[in-house]
Amino acid sequence: MPRISMQAVVSAVQKVRAMDTQEKMSLADEISLKQPNMLSVVLTLRQLGVSLEKMSFAFEILFICFQAMKESGLNWPIITEDEQEKQLERFAAIATFGEDLSASLAHLAMKQYVESHPEQPLFAFVSVEQKDWLERASAEESDKLVVLSIMTLVNCIAFVSLPKATTRARRKAQ
Numbered sequence: 001m002p003r004i005s006m007q008a009v010v011s012a013v014q015k016v017r018a019m020d021t022q023e024k025m026s027l028a029d030e031i032s033l034k035q036p037n038m039l040s041v042v043l044t045l046r047q048l049g050v051s052l053e054k055m056s057f058a059f060e061i062l063f064i065c066f067q068a069m070k071e072s073g074l075n076w077p078i079i080t081e082d083e084q085e086k087q088l089e090r091f092a093a094i095a096t097f098g099e100d101l102s103a104s105l106a107h108l109a110m111k112q113y114v115e116s117h118p119e120q121p122l123f124a125f126v127s128v129e130q131k132d133w134l135e136r137a138s139a140e141e142s143d144k145l146v147v148l149s150i151m152t153l154v155n156c157i158a159f160v161s162l163p164k165a166t167t168r169a170r171r172k173a174q
Helices: 006-018 021-034 036-047 052-072 081-100 103-116 120-136 143-159 167-173
Strands: none
Touching: 006 052, 006 120, 021 036, 021 052, 036 052, 036 081, 036 143, 052 120, 052 143, 081 103, 081 143, 103 120, 120 143
16 A cells, blocks of 8 residues: 555645745755755756756656655655665666567566556656656657656655654554
8 A cells, every 4th residue: 555645646736736936945945854865866967967947847746746745644754865776776677677578578567567566646647747748848868867867756755664653644644
């Protein structure tokens, strides 16, 4: 069972998309305090040559992911750089795994990955948004970096160990 419900994802999307620039800046400040390494994943994209326009998509996904974490009512630990590196390597391995498989086996492997993902609602939302963004965006080599960054964020959220939840947080999550 996911720790971030579909309801939490929907609420996060609605809240973030209704925010003005000032509110998003405040949310970025909050992320800087509570999840600084998540923010650095997106900020680093500029140093890697990603345009500001393409970074705006990564920021929107970051804001929605962070807001969804808040909506879950759970106490999230700081996601470390080591965890980010581990999840980046994990996602890269999964993405390249199917390259040598037949189309049907690659599809089956991806289906199994999606169905076993611990945060299916968040993963599904980000995957659809990513697909739509890639279809709209003018293709550049740096798009791969954006995709790797946002999928790393989702997987860090999915696989980070949470401290024991309080009774109040458990009730709110249900």
